[in-house]
Amino acid sequence: MKRAFFVTALVASLSLIHTAANAEGCTKGAVVGGVGGHVAGHHGVAGAAAGCAVGHHEAKKKDKEKAASGAAAASQPAGK
Template sequence: MKFALLAGLLALGALSQSAPAEAKGCIKGAIVGGVAGHMAGHGKMGAAAGCAVGHHNANKKDKQR
């Protein structure tokens, strides 16, 4: 539980330091995927998959507009 909290805080810190246009959807997806992956024992793979899915969904919403 402490790891998930620490990972969330680090991700929020990274979010405040990075450009939001480049990481559209990735940060949110990585946080959710990382926490879910951590619960299953595969935190890094969950974060990577969450980033990819979040970025894909953000691009799909932009194309619909």
């Protein structure tokens, strides 16, 4: 019974890790957050998780700004 629970928990956690690894900006943020967390008191894993979240948020914000500036440029008249 314990083994079945352990295997189920392991498979669930690995599937969550796989989907989170594809997030844009996550890798860069995780590296920076992991180093910062380690230096700030040996909390590298917590720092990496927070850095991943912040990196992903910043990447989405950058993409949204890029799309907005592209839409604004497309709406400008070509002759002026």
